Amino acid sequence: MGVPYIPVRGLAGTDVMERRDDMLMAYSPFDENELNVVAKAQNPDVAILHASKADEQGSAILRAFGEDVMIAQASAKVIVTAEEIVDRVAPGDPGGSYISSINVTAVVHAPGGAHPTAVDGYYEMDREHIEEYVLSSESDESFQRYLERYVLGKTEEEYQAIVSGRSLVAEPAG
Amino acid sequence: MTSAQRPPSTEELIAILMSRDIRDWETCACGALSMMPAASMLLAEATHAPHIEVIILGSDELSGNLGKDIHFLSQRGKLDLFYHSAVQFDAEGNFNLHVLGDPDAPDRRLPGGYGSGLISYTAKRIFFYRTEHSLRTFVPKVDFISGASVTPAGVKRAPEPFRLYTPMAILSFDREAGRYIVESVHEGFTADDVRENTGFELDIADPCPVTPPVSDEELGMLRGEVRDRMIETGTYSQWAETALAP
Incomplete structure (x- = not known):
């Protein structure tokens, strides 16, 4: 606004x-x-928003409900991560709220990028993982363990491999 | 109660009492985790208030994806009734849905303030409810003010006092006088019971009016038609199945 x-x-x-x-x-x-x-007014330096589809220019379909488009318009820089990169995203495309490339700084192809939350039409929320996250947040120590298991020192690919069900206690690769 | 029906549980009692006070044609809404409000709206709609608008944000079919619309409707002063709970209520009409204990190092964190801080100021009527009437709920001073009843003169507030439903009584808060009034005490309890379980002074008429007891019709309707409707529409179906079981 x-x-x-x-x-x-x-x-x-x-x-x-x-x-x-x-x-x-x-x-x-x-x-x-x-x-x-x-x-x-709240004006973040950077907003990172997850889309179902985006094109290389930065136009994207963000989730249908919520404040994503407004957040993008309020932020100095906007990074859109997307399940799919397609040739062209146009206003009126189904599946969510359209955001024009004029609001977007960068696009990243990040399938599974909303995990453990859901992307409509792609995957459901991972309830078990959310539960684990919530329980882990009860103390600094248990949250540190969560971060070590899933985040710290992990690449996106390693994170996706761990949470894709291969094993919740998988050892870090390499 | 004259029949063989199981007497109402606390949740059923509160749903029924709130339902009686819904006025036909009102636009009524409740937020997430609002099982008793949902049941009370559907009961009112099935009985004395067939024309109400029912918006249950936690329901699969009765939410209408209206989150933002409800906010703006309320900001415009056009939401007739909203429901609210809180963990603490105090003598000055403040309520707390944020934290228990020291706000900087809380014992418990709670869902917080959207409804308390915004909708409770703008909806025309608010029904508060709490499933226990105790000294830990009704405290001299809340640990955190999520919402205040008494505000400076320039702050526009709906004129009607909010109502508060507990397992013991129905209270209302008189903003002018800055005090709670006991509207009625439920069967099985006395004015003294209410006083002893409230951590601040109350205005209680002598004799105190008795809440009209739950009727067979109300209970039957709640456990029948309303329960079915909740299950069919994905409105806290699991709760409806067990809490409103015939």
Whole structure:
């Protein structure tokens, strides 16, 4: 949207307001009796968004529901990862929300890139893995073990090999 | 209760009591993990409020993928009724759905604040519900204010006080007076029971009105038509199968 801030109804008197410096209370410039929350624009440096299909120019089909397109439009740089790279993605293509290449900085072919969450039409969410992730997040130690098992020192291919069911306790390759 | 039906569980009781207070033609919505609200809407629709709009965000068929629409509808002041729970409620009408304990090192993290911080300010009516009426729920001061009932004069709020349904009583919060009022106490409990299990002062009329008991018709409808509809539409089907079993 490119707006510097936006008024929102709600949140007055909450501890959320106490703990954030990007939201404050302000009277409406059009009505001196109306008090609202004003939230500062969120502008990430980089957004990484997963698409079902993308073309080499950067146009892509992002998930149907959610805020992906808005996040892309708010961010300075946008990396789209995609299940498939196709010749051309056009507005109106089925399967999700269209985003034009004018918003996209780079495209990466990353099949399985949404794991352990789902991509409609490609794969279901991996409930077991999400459960393992949640349980691991209970302490710093167990989360470190999770990272060592799946992430740290692993390439994308190694991660995909481990989670594709070959073994959840696979040893790192090489 | 005069028949051989099993008496209502806490969840059934709360669903039935909330359903009675739904007004026909209202646009009603509830968020995720809202089994009792879902049942209460479908019960009202099947009985005294056939024209309500039912939006159950956690349902396969009755959600309409309306997440964002509900937000904007509510921001525009056009959502008639929304449901809400919280783990703590306090004397000043604040409620907590964020953390238990010190917010910087919490004992428990909870789903947090979307509904509490936004929809509870903008929906015309809010039904709060809690399946226990206890001193750990009704505290002098919440650990974290996810939503506040009393706000500065310039903040636009719907005029109706919110209602709160528990296994013991129905309460409402009077924003002007800044106090909870006991609307009625359920059969089997006394005003003293409510006082002893609430960690702050309440306004209770003497004698305190008694909540009209659950009728056979209400319970039968909930365990019959409403349960079937929940199962058919993928609306917390597992819960409906067990919690509303005939």
